[in-house]
Amino acid sequence: MRKLTLSLLGVLGSCFVALPATAQQFDNSLTLPDAKPGECYAKVITPARFETSSEDLVVQEAAERIETDAASFEAVNQSVVVKEASQQITVTPTVFAREVEQLQVRAATLSWTTQVGGNSLPINPEAIAQLAASGIDTDAVEPDSCFVEYVTPAQYTAESEQVLIKEATQVIEIEPAVFETDEEQVLIKEASSVIVDVPAIFKAETESVMVEPARSVWKEDCGVIEQVANATGDVLCLVEVPARYEELTKTVLVKPATTQTVNVPAEYQTVQVQRLVSPAAEKMVDIPAEYTTITKQVLSAEARFFWLAKGEDADKSAIATGREICLTERPAEFVTVDREVVSEPAKSVISEIPAVSETIAVQRLATPATERRISMPEKTKSISRQVQIAPAQVEWKQVLCKVNMTEEIISSLQSALKTEGYDPGPADGIVGQGTLKAMEQYQTAEGIDRGGITLELLERLNIKL
Numbered sequence: 001m002r003k004l005t006l007s008l009l010g011v012l013g014s015c016f017v018a019l020p021a022t023a024q025q026f027d028n029s030l031t032l033p034d035a036k037p038g039e040c041y042a043k044v045i046t047p048a049r050f051e052t053s054s055e056d057l058v059v060q061e062a063a064e065r066i067e068t069d070a071a072s073f074e075a076v077n078q079s080v081v082v083k084e085a086s087q088q089i090t091v092t093p094t095v096f097a098r099e100v101e102q103l104q105v106r107a108a109t110l111s112w113t114t115q116v117g118g119n120s121l122p123i124n125p126e127a128i129a130q131l132a133a134s135g136i137d138t139d140a141v142e143p144d145s146c147f148v149e150y151v152t153p154a155q156y157t158a159e160s161e162q163v164l165i166k167e168a169t170q171v172i173e174i175e176p177a178v179f180e181t182d183e184e185q186v187l188i189k190e191a192s193s194v195i196v197d198v199p200a201i202f203k204a205e206t207e208s209v210m211v212e213p214a215r216s217v218w219k220e221d222c223g224v225i226e227q228v229a230n231a232t233g234d235v236l237c238l239v240e241v242p243a244r245y246e247e248l249t250k251t252v253l254v255k256p257a258t259t260q261t262v263n264v265p266a267e268y269q270t271v272q273v274q275r276l277v278s279p280a281a282e283k284m285v286d287i288p289a290e291y292t293t294i295t296k297q298v299l300s301a302e303a304r305f306f307w308l309a310k311g312e313d314a315d316k317s318a319i320a321t322g323r324e325i326c327l328t329e330r331p332a333e334f335v336t337v338d339r340e341v342v343s344e345p346a347k348s349v350i351s352e353i354p355a356v357s358e359t360i361a362v363q364r365l366a367t368p369a370t371e372r373r374i375s376m377p378e379k380t381k382s383i384s385r386q387v388q389i390a391p392a393q394v395e396w397k398q399v400l401c402k403v404n405m406t407e408e409i410i411s412s413l414q415s416a417l418k419t420e421g422y423d424p425g426p427a428d429g430i431v432g433q434g435t436l437k438a439m440e441q442y443q444t445a446e447g448i449d450r451g452g453i454t455l456e457l458l459e460r461l462n463i464k465l
Contacts, residue, residue, distance in 0.1 A: 046449050048215050049390040057209065060202070060379035061253040068195045068259065071369040075361055080186050083274040083356035089282055090351060091172045095344035103163065105294060106333035110143065113328045123325050136309065146310045146326035157300040165339050166290035172346045177280040182273055189267035189363035195371050200257035204249055212244040212386040248383065259371050269360065282348050294335065405453070409463065413453065416461035417442055
């Protein structure tokens with residue numbers, strides 16, 4: 001077995017310096033294959049296997065579109081008071097009636113009088129008593145009986161007296177109602193609201209999508225500095241191939257569509273109205289009574305006298321006044337007064353004045369604004385990516401032995417590679433750098449194991465051993 005191993009290493013130059021394998025690559029070459037005599041094996045790299053998978057990425061998230069229906073209004077008529085109700089007061093003046101009245105200004109009297117200078121003067125009542133004392137029965141004296149008077153005449157003064165000729169009354173004065181012109185705001189369109197669409201907000205985001213994951217591959221001629229004993233010159237290095245990404249731009253929903261309710265204020269119309277400031281009122285004005293002045297003679301001092309019957313001689317000690325005292329009857333005196341008396345007092349009648357209205361057209365809200373939400377599905381984009389299903393691995397593969405590597409086989413290999421479009425150089429039956437490079441390119445393109453001339457390579461190129 002040891003001889004077989006050394007033979008294989010000598011023929012194929014498969015002694016190499018390798019870097020440690022990563023977790024993504026498996027080394028199955030630690031155990032030599034169970035070879036048969038005459039078979040040769042080489043350590044080859046089986047590339048990782050990938051499969052293409054499709055994936056749907058969301059480029060625009062689901063959202064909602066909002067449609068609104070505006071509010072509707074209906075026209076209606078509304079009665080507006082332009083002048084408020086008030087009252088009117090009508091005055092009926094005082095009604096007077098005319099009356100004629102006889103006012104007694106002097107009562108009828110039966111008096112003792114005397115004639116002095118053609119004037120009839122009353123006598124002093126003390127003189128009557130003196131008459132009685134003189135033996136004259138004054139109660140039995142007949143009217144027009146005269147007596148001689150010795151008298152000190154009485155004194156009179158003139159006095160004025162107020163006589164009512166028109167009673168006091170009242171006059172009703174009317175203060176009319178006071179109005180002021182004012183402006184009033186009348187609602188002609190009620191307040192409402194309008195639903196305004198607020199569109200959704202999106203933003204563009206760029207995302208790196210991995211289309212091929214990172215992997216490790218074996219490569220030759222990696223420039224190893226360390227010298228290894230018994231090296232044949234075949235050096236393999238495990239190289240890390242980074243993952244491959246593609247930039248994908250997608251639209252991301254930042255804020256969904258919504259609505260905003262905007263309040264629409266009510267509309268008013270200015271109307272001129274007459275507003276009652278103070279209602280009509282009545283005021284009672286007193287009218288005083290009317291009087292007339294009459295003059296009366298009033299006794300201010302009684303006369304001092306004594307009496308003797310006419311024809312009788314007076315006492316010599318008495319001083320004759322030269323008057324005769326007579327019991328005279330004087331009829332009552334009257335003054336005719338024409339007066340106005342209240343027949344019917346003044347009064348007022350209150351009449352109601354109705355309010356004045358006008359009809360105006362106003363807009364009244366019939367149905368409020370509404371909204372409808374319409375769903376918008378998300379948008380996706382299908383991408384393809386390479387997913388590793390089996391990692392690359394190092395294993396032993398059966399290869400041609402030195403005895404099989406004839407110039408004819410090598411020439412056929414070189415011709416077949418050239419036919420497939422890979423230039424190995426001249427078909428001289430010698431495995432040179434051009435031949436090795438062409439084989440490597442073909443094996444990589446066909447996805448078969450690399451690592452030298454393999455049986456699989458010859459089978460692919462239809463080369464018979």
